Structures are given as structure tokens and as C-alpha cells.
Amino acid sequence: xxxxxxxxxxxxxxxxxxxxxxxxxxxxxxxxxxxxxxxxxxxxxxxxxxxxxxxxxxxxxxxxxxxxxxxxxxxxxxxxxxxxxxxxxxxxxxxxxxxxxxxxxxxxxxxxxxxxxxxxxxxxxxxxxxxxxxxxxxxxxxxxxxxxxxxxxxxxxxxxxxxxxxxxxxxxxxxxxxxxxxxxxxxxxxxxxxxxxxxxxxxxxxxxxxxxxxxxxxxxxxxxxxxxxxxxxxxxxxxxxxxxxxxxxxxxxxxxxxxxxxxxxxxxxxxxxxxxxxxxxxxxxxxxxxxxxxxxxxxxxxxxxxxxxx
Amino acid sequence: xxxxxxxxxxxxxxxxxxxxxxxxxxxxxxxxxxxxxxxxxxxxxxxxxxxxxxxxxxxxxxxxxxxxxxxxxxxxxxxxxxxxxxxxxxxxxxxxxxxxxxxxxxxxxxxxxxxxxxxxxxxxxxxxxxxxxxxxxxxxxxxxxxxxxxxxxxxxxxxxxxxxxxxxxxxxxxxxxxxxxxxxxxxxxxxxxxxxxxxxxxxxxxxxxxxxxxxxxxxxxxxxxxxxxxxxxxxxxxxxxxxxxxxxxxxxxxxxxxxxxxxxxxxxxxxxxxxx
Ligand SMILES: Nc1ncnc2c1ncn2[C@@H]1O[C@H](COP(=O)(O)OP(=O)(O)OP(=O)(O)O)[C@@H](O)[C@H]1O
Ligand SMILES: [Mg+2]
Numbered sequence: 001x002x003x004x005x006x007x008x009x010x011x012x013x014x015x016x017x018x019x020x021x022x023x024x025x026x027x028x029x030x031x032x033x034x035x036x037x038x039x040x041x042x043x044x045x046x047x048x049x050x051x052x053x054x055x056x057x058x059x060x061x062x063x064x065x066x067x068x069x070x071x072x073x074x075x076x077x078x079x080x081x082x083x084x085x086x087x088x089x090x091x092x093x094x095x096x097x098x099x100x101x102x103x104x105x106x107x108x109x110x111x112x113x114x115x116x117x118x119x120x121x122x123x124x125x126x127x128x129x130x131x132x133x134x135x136x137x138x139x140x141x142x143x144x145x146x147x148x149x150x151x152x153x154x155x156x157x158x159x160x161x162x163x164x165x166x167x168x169x170x171x172x173x174x175x176x177x178x179x180x181x182x183x184x185x186x187x188x189x190x191x192x193x194x195x196x197x198x199x200x201x202x203x204x205x206x207x208x209x210x211x212x213x214x215x216x217x218x219x220x221x222x223x224x225x226x227x228x229x230x231x232x233x234x235x236x237x238x239x240x241x242x243x244x245x246x247x248x249x250x251x252x253x254x255x256x257x258x259x260x261x262x263x264x265x266x267x268x269x270x271x272x273x274x275x276x277x278x279x280x281x282x283x284x285x286x287x288x289x290x291x292x293x294x295x296x297x298x299x300x301x302x303x304x305x306x307x308x309x310x
Numbered sequence: 311x312x313x314x315x316x317x318x319x320x321x322x323x324x325x326x327x328x329x330x331x332x333x334x335x336x337x338x339x340x341x342x343x344x345x346x347x348x349x350x351x352x353x354x355x356x357x358x359x360x361x362x363x364x365x366x367x368x369x370x371x372x373x374x375x376x377x378x379x380x381x382x383x384x385x386x387x388x389x390x391x392x393x394x395x396x397x398x399x400x401x402x403x404x405x406x407x408x409x410x411x412x413x414x415x416x417x418x419x420x421x422x423x424x425x426x427x428x429x430x431x432x433x434x435x436x437x438x439x440x441x442x443x444x445x446x447x448x449x450x451x452x453x454x455x456x457x458x459x460x461x462x463x464x465x466x467x468x469x470x471x472x473x474x475x476x477x478x479x480x481x482x483x484x485x486x487x488x489x490x491x492x493x494x495x496x497x498x499x500x501x502x503x504x505x506x507x508x509x510x511x512x513x514x515x516x517x518x519x520x521x522x523x524x525x526x527x528x529x530x531x532x533x534x535x536x537x538x539x540x541x542x543x544x545x546x547x548x549x550x551x552x553x554x555x556x557x558x559x560x561x562x563x564x565x566x567x568x569x570x571x572x573x574x575x576x577x578x579x580x581x582x583x584x585x586x
Contacts, residue, residue, distance in 0.1 A: 048399075048585070053403075054585060071407075074403060077399065077403060079399065079403040081399040081400055082396075082401075085395040085396060085397070086395070087325055087397075088323060090321075090324070094321070099400075099404065101317040102314055102318075102404045102406050103405060104315055137554065259563050
């Protein structure tokens with residue numbers, strides 16, 4: 001089966017500044033993939049190369065086996081740019097009908113998408129009266145017109161409230177279930193958790209991670225933090241018996257690997273009355289994200305190749 | 311292909327008709343032409359010229375200033391504005407090709423312009439006709455004025471697209487459009503007039519002057535309309551030149567058309583190279 005998108009060894013620089021460095025990945029049909037990266041990581045640049053607006057300095061990109069920007073590729077792709085502002089004096093329905101005609105779809109059928117993004121009621125209002133989130137949802141509706149094979153969404157959830165966000169990911173799931181591949185960019189790992197099959201992390205133009213969230217967590221090997229609360233008199237004893245670090249006068253903090261976790265908990269339980277309370281902090285998604293983001297800046301090439309290929 | 315061009319054109323028509331500036335310009339056209347027709351009736355009688363023809367002669371001079379302005383107003387946003395709003399990324403990632411994009415815009419804007427001129431001038435023509443003031447010839451004059459005005463507009467639409475495709479911000483494109491209007495509609499004539507008066511034109515090759523007039527669509531438009539009306543003694547100004555021209559007035563029309571076509575081709579080439 002041809003991959004929906006294949007990016008192989010792509011480099012791109014602007015004014016001799018390397019912006020994308022040796023990026024490779026492939027997306028299979030029906031996959032939902034999140035592309036994460038800090039501001040200026042090169043996400044939008046990567047999208048523009050996939051759409052054929054920018055040529056890579058070297059490397060190959062194939063969209064469903066076609067050259068980026070070719071008519072076949074354009075007919076099979078849908079795109080939502082990160083900052084799109086439609087003409088203010090058009091209505092939502094007019095915009096959808098317009099893009100449906102451009103894509104050769106029945107305008108009437110496309111209008112049902114407004115329903116799916118919750119804009120049915122505002123369909124006949126001028127866009128000048130839309131809120132930011134409503135405009136964003138209109139952009140989404142536009143991107144889902146027809147049956148695109150590859151859906152590229154650049155920061156699709158920016159400006160959406162939490163409920164709209166959930167609705168959006170439900171929509172992405174439906175689209176992927178119909179066989180489309182979805183590549184969406186985002187800034188926060190917390191947001192794409194459980195809503196995407198795979199995560200790519202771009203940092204300073206390098207692909208530093210390409211795996212499922214569970215595997216990324218494992219690969220990061222971040223320690224679990226145990227916070228044991230003791231009384232003011234007992235804290236010294238607890239600290240000496242557990243060997244952790246004292247914080248704020250009455251707590252002791254311990255770090256351990258997932259494998260050591262149960263043993264540590266047993267130790268703490270054995271202290272009995274000396275311990276008043278216990279908090280267990282698994283590494284947060286932000287911690288995992290920060291871990292991978294940092295790789296590119298500290299240790300360039302090695303880490304990038306280590307986490308490639310799930 | 312035609313379907314996509316018409317789709318873009320239809321949207322542009324819709325947007326244009328909701329554009330306050332365009333509506334205002336149409337009102338100005340209608341207002342001026344009505345005022346000229348109703349108030350400027352005095353010179354018509356003694357000279358024995360059809361009143362419609364007199365009105366058309368005055369309106370031709372108005373067209374030279376207003377039509378390029380309307381055209382540039384429509385066109386400056388075409389590319390830079392779409393880049394600004396991020397919609398060019400969207401449009402060009404759809405099956406729409408870049409040539410189709412620009413041609414669609416052009417067809418749409420041309421329709422807006424025609425509509426604006428048709429309403430602005432047509433209203434006056436209809437009024438004069440219905441009040442029994444006009445003859446068939448006068449009506450033809452009006453039709454010619456509207457037709458050549460749209461042609462002039464087309465040339466300035468194309469100029470607007472070239473300007474719009476050369477920058478990335480709508481505001482910069484707007485500034486360029488104003489400069490282009492000033493340069494081509496106002497300063498160009500002044501410069502030629504200056505050359506003529508200073509006698510510098512004699513030292514140039516004698517063919518340079520008419521060519522210079524032909525190359526600027528605004529001047530070519532003026533030449534053709536004044537020559538066609540045979541009203542050079544009536545209106546004065548540049549009209550004196552029209553008689554002594556070494557070419558048929560139709561050449562002026564052909565010149566506008568070729569300038570428009572060449573500029574439009576240039577605009578398409580420029581749009582092809584844009585990174586949205
Ligand atoms: N046309 C250009 N000319 C010069 N530099 C550019 C150009 N386009 C992008 N860049 C640079 O490339 C880098 C990556 O930009 P890009 O827009 O791809 O980032 P991003 O990951 O999308 O960031 P954000 O999350 O803020 O949207 C930035 O440093 C930017 O300055
Ligand atoms: Mg971006």
C-alpha cells in the first residue's frame with residue numbers, strides 16, 4: 001500500500017539558516033498523527049513543503065505517490081492554514097459552497113459540514129460577526145469537504161474552547177475512520193493525548209521523536225516523583241530512612257523508576273504512623289514533551305536517529 | 311477549468327457588490343452623469359449637437375479619472391490581500407490552478423466594473439432617452455462610452471494585479487495602486503504636456519509622442535472617445551491632438567486591449583512564482 005505521505009531526508013533553509021534538517025517520516029492511510037513543536041520549530045514550513053509551495057533543498061516528498069503541488073496531489077489533499085481569515089462580508093454558507101465547487105463537490109452536501117462543526121445556526125451570517133472559534137470551525141469544515149485522502153491541519157484547535165476541542169477530535173476520528181490520513185500540528189502534548197495514533201516531535205527543525213505516546217513515555221525514562229508528608233518532628237527520621245530529599249520542612253521527595261515504584265511504596269507503607277500522606281506524580285506529558293524537545297538543542301544527531309521509526 | 315474560473319468569478323462578483331467603495335464609486339458615477347445631463351444643458355442648443363452626445367463627451371473625461379480608480383480599488387487586494395489573510399494558501403492547495411485563480415478574479419472584477427458602469431451611466435442614458443432628449447446616435451455614444459470604459463477598466467485591473475502580485479501586504483498594494491493611479495492618470499499627461507509646451511518633443515523623434523499616448527490606456531481611451539465623438543472643438547484639452555494623430559482612432563482601442571492582455575499575462579506569470 002502506498003503511504004499517504006512519505007517524507008524522506010528533507011532539508012530546507014532560509015537565508016542559509018537551516019530550518020528543516022533531515023526530516024523523514026511516513027504516514028499510513030487512516031492514521032491520525034500529531035506533529036508537535038515549539039514556535040518556530042518548522043511545522044508550517046513542513047506543511048508548505050508537503051503542499052508543494054516550498055521546494056525542499058534536498059530529499060523527497062510524495063503525497064499518495066504524487067509530487068507535492070501536482071494536480072493529483074492537490075485533489076487528494078485538504079488543508080487548514082494556521083491563520084486563515086475569510087472575507088468578512090461573506091457568510092459561512094457562501095464560503096463552504098465556494099470551496100465545495102472548487103473541489104468539485106456538491107455544495108448542498110458540503111453544507112452539512114457546518115452542522116458537524118456546530119455552525120448550522122450561524123451559516124447565513126456574515127463572517128464579520130463570527131467569533132474567533134467560529135471562524136476556526138469554519139476553516140475546519142472547509143478542510144473536510146469531499147473525501148480527501150490526506151488532511152493537513154496546521155494548529156486546528158487554536159482558539160477553540162475545551163468542548164469544541166473534544167468535538168473537533170471526534171470529527172477527526174470520524175474522518176480517519178473513513179480512511180483519510182490526518183496530520184495535525186499542535187503545541188501541547190496534553191491536548192493530542194489519546195486522540196492521535198502517533199506523535200511526531202519537531203524541535204529546531206529536527207524530528208526528535210516519532211512513536212506512540214506510550215513508547216515515548218517509556219523511551220524518555222523520566223522518573224516518578226513520590227512526595228511523602230510527615231510531621232514536623234518525624235520528617236528527619238523519614239528522610240533518613242527513605243533516603244530522599246527534604247522539602248518545605250515536613251515533606252520528603254523521592255525519585256524512582258517505574259520498576260522501583262512498588263518497592264518504594266512498600267518501604268513507605270512500612271513506616272506506618274510516621275507518614276501522614278503520600279502523593280505519586282507520574283511524569284506529565286509536558287515533562288515528556290520537554291524531554292524530547294530538549295534533545296535537539298543539547299545533543300543533535302544521535303538522539304534524533306535513536307527515536308525514529310516505531 | 312471553466313467551472314473553477316466561474317466559481318472564483320462568481321465569488322468576486324458577490325464580494326465586489328458588497329464592497330462599500332465600489333458602491334460609493336457607482337453612486338459617484340451616477341451622480342456626476344445625472345448632474346451633467348440635467349444641469350449642463352445650456353451649450354447643447356446653439357451648437358446643434360445632440361444633448362446625449364454632449365453629456366457623453368463630458369462623461370468620457372470623468373471616466374478617465376474614475377474608471378481606473380474603481381479598477382485599481384477592485385484589483386489591489388487580489389493577490390496581496392489573499393496572502394495577508396492566509397486564504398491564498400487555502401485556494402492554491404485546492405484543485406484551483408494559479409492561472410485559473412487570477413483569471414477568475416479578473417472575470418469577476420470585470421463583471422463588477424461593467425455593472426457599476428452600466429448602472430452609473432446607463433441610468434442617465436435611460437433618463438435622457440425617456441425624456442425624449444436623445445436620438446439613436448446619442449444612445450450609441452453612450453453605449454460606446456460604457457464599452458470603452460470597461461475596456462479601460464480591464465487594463466487597469468491588470469495593472470492592479472501586477473502591483474498586487476509584487477508585494478505581500480494588502481496595505482502596500484493599496485499604496486502602490488494610488489501611486490499608479492496618480493502616475494498614469496494625472497502625472498503622465500502633465501509630463502507629456504510639459505514636453506509639448508517646452509518644445510522638447512521636436513528634438514525627440516516625431517513618432518514618440520503618439521506612441522507615448524497610445525501606451526497609456528488612459529490617454530488611448532481619451533483619444534478614441536474624443537475622436538469618435540468628433541467633439542474635439544467642444545471639449546478642448548488633449549482633444550486637439552486627436553485630429554493631428556497619424557493613426558486611426560481604432561488603433562487606440564487596440565492598444566488598450568493589447569496593453570491589458572500583456573499586463574494580464576505578466577500578472578499570471580508573477581502569480582505563478584508566488585510562495586503563498
Ligand atoms: N519565508 C521565510 N523566510 C525566512 N525565514 C522563514 C520563512 N518562513 C519561515 N521562516 C523561518 O522558519 C522557522 C520556522 O517557521 P515555521 O513557521 O515553520 O514555524 P512553526 O513551527 O510553524 O511555528 P509556530 O508554532 O509559531 O507556528 C522560523 O524561524 C521562521 O522564522
Ligand atoms: Mg506554524
